[in-house]
Amino acid sequence: MANKILIPVDFSDYSNKAIEYACQLSKLTHHDIDLVHIFTDHTNIYRNAMDNVELIDPRVGTAKRDMEKLISNIIDKLPEVNINSIFKDGNLYDEIRKLVSTEQYDAIVMGTKGSSGLDALLIGSNMFDVFQNTKIPVLAVPFTTARLKTEKIGLLCNFKDGELDVLKQAIKVFGKNFELFLIHINTQDQTIKTLDARFKSFIERIIVETGLENISYIIKAQNFLAHYKSDISSAINTVIADELLDVILVTKSKKGFLRKIMEENIVKKMAYQVQIPKFFGRSPQ
Numbered sequence: 001m002a003n004k005i006l007i008p009v010d011f012s013d014y015s016n017k018a019i020e021y022a023c024q025l026s027k028l029t030h031h032d033i034d035l036v037h038i039f040t041d042h043t044n045i046y047r048n049a050m051d052n053v054e055l056i057d058p059r060v061g062t063a064k065r066d067m068e069k070l071i072s073n074i075i076d077k078l079p080e081v082n083i084n085s086i087f088k089d090g091n092l093y094d095e096i097r098k099l100v101s102t103e104q105y106d107a108i109v110m111g112t113k114g115s116s117g118l119d120a121l122l123i124g125s126n127m128f129d130v131f132q133n134t135k136i137p138v139l140a141v142p143f144t145t146a147r148l149k150t151e152k153i154g155l156l157c158n159f160k161d162g163e164l165d166v167l168k169q170a171i172k173v174f175g176k177n178f179e180l181f182l183i184h185i186n187t188q189d190q191t192i193k194t195l196d197a198r199f200k201s202f203i204e205r206i207i208v209e210t211g212l213e214n215i216s217y218i219i220k221a222q223n224f225l226a227h228y229k230s231d232i233s234s235a236i237n238t239v240i241a242d243e244l245l246d247v248i249l250v251t252k253s254k255k256g257f258l259r260k261i262m263e264e265n266i267v268k269k270m271a272y273q274v275q276i277p278k279f280f281g282r283s284p285q
Contacts, residue, residue: 014111021141022109024148036086100136106172109139137281154245157182162283182217
């Protein structure tokens with residue numbers, strides 16, 4: 001278990017929200033936290049400053065002071081949190097990918113909106129590069145998140161092995177002290193009896209493979225999906241609101257309904273519209 005979290009930082013209120021959330025989480029799960037600031041607006045700003053004092057860009061000093069102040073404030077409030085800083089030059093996506101390929105992280109945590117292109121890590125033109133080429137889950141924290149709350153965690157469920165993989169990834173980040181709420185949208189119009197049997201079998205697997213036992217589920221009929229056919233994210237958002245979920249887990253999959261989510265750019269809409277933390281996990285399927 002890596003027991004380490006990476007947070008891209010641009011010193012905006014949005015990245016500060018991600019840091020606040022991750023620090024609260026770290027109190028429960030004892031994750032170390034790496035804060036990375038990437039100089040994306042000019043080539044080799046940071047490297048030049050390290051190699052030659054005559055080439056120091058004032059933005060390097062400003063960023064270092066801001067980072068020191070940020071970490072100092074965190075340590076004052078949460079001295080038990082182990083937090084480190086990293087500075088890099090280059091393209092945001094490339095540098096994040098390099099970091100997660102050389103260091104073991106349980107998740108990248110970030111605000112869903114921010115400056116310097118941090119929100120584009122989730123919702124920009126390079127979204128598929130990041131999601132398809134990194135094995136690290138992304139936990140997106142909306143700015144409206146008031147505080148850490150993980151009592152009820154939802155999983156978009158289509159009875160796939162990959163969903164179990166994502167659940168296991170989420171357990172590494174959140175621990176096991178939560179109710180798991182499975183959400184299935186009945187796109188194939190199966191009978192309730194058939195789906196209840198599939199849920200029973202799937203829940204038994206979850207209990208055996210994860211140790212979670214507090215599990216419930218909901219089935220949404222095909223006409224529910226049809227009602228929201230132009231905006232599936234709104235359908236998901238309705239379930240989240242009705243069931244008072246604290247976090248939603250989304251599987252990055254190439255099959256079935258969840259492929260449709262990716263193809264219709266629902267992840268992009270969810271990043272904006274779903275006002276609870278979203279855990280985008282990886283699936284080998």
